[in-house]
């Protein structure tokens with residue numbers, strides 16, 4: 001109508017344009033941060049797909065001679081990573097058996113005694129633990145288990161090292177989840193005369209199940225790809241080994257071994273792809289559980 | 298807290314009513330009470346008391362309302378009756394509460410809470426449990442084994458008592474948290490009833506509910522007093538007037554006045570009660 005509204009109209013248009021540009025830049029940057037993951041997946045798939053066959057999952061890693069002959073004849077390297085898969089399952093499984101109960105108990109304690117001095121100390125230690133380099137945990141596994149307990153490298157030692165590594169994620173997710181649960185729920189149970197330990201076990205923990213499970217799965221996905229601590233503990237093995245007091249292979253250890261053997265170098269891609277898919281799968285399932293099992297209160 | 302106490306002491310009413318109306322032996326006001334509160338003081342820590350020297354008998358099969366402005370200690374008094382206040386770590390109390398001849402502070406809190414159930418301000422059904430399991434949660438969580446038929450019977454009876462049966466009988470195995478607020482609160486009452494306590498304590502059970510849900514619960518409480526003794530905290534005076542038989546008026550941690558509801562609303566004995574009832578504060 002008059003000049004001032006016209007000017008503000010123009011300003012308005014400018015602002016809207018800026019807004020649009022800003023939004024698009026943000027979308028672009030967000031997209032950019034996803035690019036490396038897709039590039040990696042693409043790279044691994046292109047180079048590793050030929051190796052992805054049935055024997056890849058069910059046969060032990062080939063020795064260097066077999067691989068050399070196959071490469072020379074331009075054939076797919078025979079064998080697979082079954083020793084690594086079995087080793088990873090056993091080592092990660094045992095690490096979970098150790099870390100899950102301890103982590104949940106610890107996180108529950110922290111949530112229930114938020115203010116206490118001892119809780120503060122525990123919280124501090126857990127935070128420190130989160131920052132301990134994984135190779136140091138390998139050293140711990142070596143000192144605690146390899147030398148005194150199994151008298152040599154062992155899957156058990158690897159599990160102990162990895163269990164320490166997954167502990168912080170379980171503790172913190174349990175604590176955070178339980179803190180969100182309204183106190184009225186605990187009151188409801190206590191007012192029915194339910195003893196405290198049963199209130200925790202039967203009411204509070206089940207209510208927090210989705211958050212706790214999410215933390216557990218993220219913890220597992222964090223350790224499943226660890227190599228360094230296993231080098232000092234589980235060491236590696238060319239055959240499938242189910243005895244936990246003996247050295248054992250693991251998928252990330254195999255990747256390292258393949259890297260060190262020029263004849264086996266082509267196996268790196270498929271083994272890495274397997275590891276990456278495993279971890280992606282774990283992360284996706286953590287998300288799905290967080291959504292599906294969410295308890296409404 | 299201290300400043301409010303000072304304010305009370307400076308209150309002009311206090312001077313006008315120099316002879317403060319002391320309730321003469323408030324326990325004996327009630328004939329054969331089921332519950333006797335004797336000179337009870339409760340502190341959340343230190344030497345400040347949230348309620349002080351409260352004495353009152355609770356009449357069997359009646360509704361007793363506890364009224365008073367926010368922060369006056371209604372919830373504290375109620376929770377002291379089934380020892381829920383002990384949830385806070387530094388509580389201590391003086392005086393006693395007697396259920397029959399037993400001092401509840403000498404009972405095991407777990408046994409005590411079987412006899413004195415509680416319903417809270419916000420409906421709090423167990424979110425992981427179905428409606429059915431919520432009703433028998435007291436048994437399940439305490440590891441009390443029941444036959445299927447016994448469970449069915451308890452669930453139906455309790456849900457009928459809270460007039461929820463017809464609304465949920467086809468959805469017994471759905472989660473309780475999908476019900477409306479009013480239904481959830483009735484479910485919580487059913488959960489307390491299922492355990493067949495002698496006394497049910499309710500702490501502002503309708504303050505989170507709409508008027509229709511509120512009136513349903515009020516009707517329900519009036520019906521339930523046939524089988525249970527009910528103690529109801531409310532800061533809604535008209536609610537107390539509508540459904541309670543006896544009323545307590547609390548102010549700054551003190552039981553100012555206690556008597557028949559009708560009498561208290563028509564001829565309050567204490568100036569502070571009168572001021573509260575006429576809306577001068579609260």
Ligand SMILES: Nc1ncnc2c1ncn2[C@@H]1O[C@H](COP(=O)(O)OP(=O)(O)O)[C@@H](O)[C@H]1O
Pocket residue numbers: 298341347365366367368369370371372373374385
């Ligand atoms: N957990 C607690 N810790 C410390 N003080 C508390 C706690 N709960 C209540 N109080 C105090 O006790 C007094 C009475 O509170 P409450 O019984 O909740 O009053 P009402 O239910 O009448 O609103 C208040 O001064 C309140 O601040």
Ligand SMILES: [Mg+2]
Pocket residue numbers: 371372373500
């Ligand atoms: Mg209250």
